[in-house]
Amino acid sequence: MMKSQLTEGKFLVYSTMAIVLLLGIHLFQEQINTFYNPNNYVGFHTLLESFSISTSSAIMLYGLKNYGKSGSSQMLLLSFTFLVVGTLDMLHTLTFKGMPFFLTESSVAKATWFWVSARAIQAVLILAILVLPNWKLKKDYRFPMYLLAFLMIGAIGTVVFTFEKSLPLLVIEGKGTTLLKNGIEYFVCFVQFLALIFTLYKYHMERSETKLAIALALFFLLLTSLIFTIYRSVFDLDNFTGHIFKAIGFYYILKGFYFKKGEFERAEMEHQKLINDLPGFIFKAAKKGNQFVFTYGAGELLQQLHIEKDELIGRPLKEVFAANPTIIHEYCQLALNLQDKTVFEMEHLDKTLLISIKPVFEEFEQEVVIGSVIEMTGFYQEPAMKGRNKKRSKFAVM
Structure with missing residues (x-):
């Protein structure tokens, strides 16, 4: 420089x-x-x-x-x-x-x-x-x-x-x-x-x-x-x-x-x-053929999920989230179809993950989604959440 x-x-x-x-x-x-x-x-x-x-x-x-x-x-x-x-x-x-x-x-x-x-x-x-x-x-x-x-x-x-x-x-x-x-x-x-x-x-x-x-x-x-x-x-x-x-x-x-x-x-x-130090994990994926492929990913949660950042780009989402490959694909497609954000929970490697996916359109890619992943493991057992009788929703379209 x-x-x-x-x-x-x-x-x-x-x-x-x-x-x-x-x-x-x-x-x-x-x-x-x-x-x-x-x-x-x-x-x-x-x-x-x-x-x-x-x-x-x-x-x-x-x-x-x-x-x-x-x-x-x-x-x-x-x-x-x-x-x-x-x-x-x-x-x-x-x-x-x-x-x-x-x-x-x-x-x-x-x-x-x-x-x-x-x-x-x-x-x-x-x-x-x-x-x-x-x-x-x-x-x-x-x-x-x-x-x-x-x-x-x-x-x-x-x-x-x-x-x-x-x-x-x-x-x-x-x-x-x-x-x-x-x-x-x-x-x-x-x-x-x-x-x-x-x-x-x-x-x-x-x-x-x-x-x-x-x-x-x-x-x-x-x-x-x-x-x-x-x-x-x-x-x-x-x-x-x-x-x-x-x-x-x-x-x-x-x-x-x-x-x-x-x-x-x-x-x-x-x-x-700042992104690398995020407690969660953000990503971007493009649809190629019948699957969504990572084009970007960063965040502290990657290490906890045993995902190497350098090996992430180019890999299908199904492969990375192998425990629930169908769910992640369906919600990515749903976000594209609805042209709106989808939010859902998913169990992966003994962790509860809250995933938000949103469609985005860019000049060189027609079908792209961006997403954020937050670990929610034990969240509902926290003192602040006890006694609220809040029903946990497995997924939502927002």
Whole structure:
């Protein structure tokens, strides 16, 4: 697990250093240009963009894996966002002026249109990820979302490659960016500024290092968009600086989600310890064929029932509760049929067990039950229960 070391002090220092660096480059641009060689820029541009594309891939895969376990709408949108952004950045890199022939001749116009498309989509969707509620999705939406992503990429690519010469100019080489290009970049800045303010507010409320890292990423990406309104050539020092700031911003997005991963892991460890120390036993089982099979189980009662947790997964419930194999199966099926909770008692290994079973529907499994087992041995002989004349019910449907 990556150890987080980002603090509020470091956030302020890094932000200040970025602004000072930007001002320094402008103040001493003439001196820097004496040893800055634009002929090397295509190679450096490819390296910087390759880092951003690799980072997008890592974030996309992180979101995909997390969504597979959690069904989180936030993780699905995160994965979708960086699939689109990473692919558009790749097209931007491949069509950059000076790169080898890719479908058509490389040009400033194509590369710039791919750039502004990626930045606009990135800004809007990151704001959506931060602001929208994190729903737990009941169905697997990966295929339609990824289909939509490739359709979006295909549509943008088709328009840019086919109508390059008909599209409005965004950059006039040697003169600088056009009013349209600046307007798009200022829109991106505005959206990123909103995302930054929201993220800092969430950090103030939660004190989460995830939020602090993402806020720092948004700060660098905001500066990136501002830089890309002032360059005069796609090979000049400002353009180079902008790509460096963008790479740093992507790094902190990735780092932010690794902070989040660390927080999830710590919470998961605490949660697992709590479950393992439960005086009872909880389980989850999926129907496979004509039997219910354990997919999860934990609790202190497992040891008393002589059940090894590591050997539980994949075993049929009938096999584990061999003393009453028919009863456990029937009540699991009853819970599914009634779409309601069933509660019953069962004798097993000289113990009286109170078992509760409830149906649950998940995105990848259609027939699943979850259950809890509590030992009730001797419960009705306890002083508090004596003299109540309570009739013991062998089972109930609730």
